[in-house]
Amino acid sequence: MPTLRLSRLLGAILLYLLSSIAIAEHNTIVIGQAIDLSGPNASIGRDYVAGIKTCFDMVNSSGGINGKRIQYIVRDDGGQAGPSATAVADLIERDQADYLLGGVGDATTRAVLELPAFKRSGLVLYAPLTTADFADTPRILFWRPGYQQEIRHIFSHFSKLGISNVGIVYQDTAVNHEAYRSLHAEIAERRMKLGGVAHIGAHGEPMTQEVAQLAASKPGFILVIADTISTALFLKEYRTHDARSFVAGTSLINLDTLRELAGSAAVEWTVFSQVVPNPGAGTSLIQVEHMRMMKKYRDEAVSSMTLEGFAAAKVLIKAIQQSKRNDRHALQEFVARKGDIDLGGLSAVVRNNGNRLSNYLDIALFNRNGLAF
Numbered sequence: 001m002p003t004l005r006l007s008r009l010l011g012a013i014l015l016y017l018l019s020s021i022a023i024a025e026h027n028t029i030v031i032g033q034a035i036d037l038s039g040p041n042a043s044i045g046r047d048y049v050a051g052i053k054t055c056f057d058m059v060n061s062s063g064g065i066n067g068k069r070i071q072y073i074v075r076d077d078g079g080q081a082g083p084s085a086t087a088v089a090d091l092i093e094r095d096q097a098d099y100l101l102g103g104v105g106d107a108t109t110r111a112v113l114e115l116p117a118f119k120r121s122g123l124v125l126y127a128p129l130t131t132a133d134f135a136d137t138p139r140i141l142f143w144r145p146g147y148q149q150e151i152r153h154i155f156s157h158f159s160k161l162g163i164s165n166v167g168i169v170y171q172d173t174a175v176n177h178e179a180y181r182s183l184h185a186e187i188a189e190r191r192m193k194l195g196g197v198a199h200i201g202a203h204g205e206p207m208t209q210e211v212a213q214l215a216a217s218k219p220g221f222i223l224v225i226a227d228t229i230s231t232a233l234f235l236k237e238y239r240t241h242d243a244r245s246f247v248a249g250t251s252l253i254n255l256d257t258l259r260e261l262a263g264s265a266a267v268e269w270t271v272f273s274q275v276v277p278n279p280g281a282g283t284s285l286i287q288v289e290h291m292r293m294m295k296k297y298r299d300e301a302v303s304s305m306t307l308e309g310f311a312a313a314k315v316l317i318k319a320i321q322q323s324k325r326n327d328r329h330a331l332q333e334f335v336a337r338k339g340d341i342d343l344g345g346l347s348a349v350v351r352n353n354g355n356r357l358s359n360y361l362d363i364a365l366f367n368r369n370g371l372a373f
Helices: 002-026 042-061 081-093 106-113 116-121 147-160 174-189 208-216 228-238 255-262 285-297 304-322 330-336
Strands: 028-035 069-076 099-101 165-171 193-200 221-225 246-249 270-274 340-342 347-349 362-367 370-372
Touching (some): 028 042, 028 081, 042 285, 081 099, 147 174, 147 246, 147 270, 147 362, 165 174, 174 221, 193 208, 208 228, 221 228, 228 246, 228 255, 255 362, 285 304, 304 330, 304 340
Parallel strands (some): 028 069, 028 099, 165 193, 165 221, 221 246
Antiparallel strands (some): 362 370
């Protein structure tokens, strides 16, 4: 009889524990992300994650989302397509992720979108950092403006300054070739002059003779369409010919790596489009909240990427809070009803047939002391 009572007691304890686990899982929203934390874009990935985690910590400290706590699971994909696909498959099948945040890069994003586990899941890949638009893919939702939008914003900036002679440098990839072709129409429309063109090899090899010829054309500014390492190698070569012409790039350039590879002197007179306002200025509600929460939960420096992560996470939270279905489809519901979320200085707006929630763009000068908005 004692053995029977002990067995019943153990069974009751086990049932209680299993019930507690089930309740805990029911009261948890699992948000997963595979992102580069150790590869070529690690500093971008780490800052992005820091901003996202800060926002989730802030919400959890106030009771979570509609009473549910956020469980944020991050996997390091090293910036590689294969590990990214494996990590996302685990997040979907093992961790039962309710929402998926995107990583850094076109190749890793494409690998996730083509993953059978992702296709079966019905999930949306939210807020990846890419140059490709993936316009043919309905299961992706960007927080930031598109790469082409950033390019046009850079042109507009220099056009307003009265600079009409532009040089173009582009890396030999399929996406960049397409971007290069679209630039000709932009240059013609703005009545600007294409002063010279230089190519960079697929692996970052600058064409020395072309770089010298580009410098000789004395462009008012040079637009670089390339990854961070290739941009750095170009700058290092180009500054031996021309130390003071503006060189422009987009917000996905890793500025720490750029300065490290090109050198402090080479990064002077460089400008970059930005998809968030100055993260160090307290001129809007989202900027103030971001700085305050980063100090509280991370105690590390803010950056444009931490603010972008914070803003993207906050939009996801608000979409879940507003959802009527209380399931994993808050983003789809938000898009279907053409939602609009004001973050206090930044807005997320669903536009007709669009997969991008923010149109905010700015320009910042990057010098040896950092970014100056």
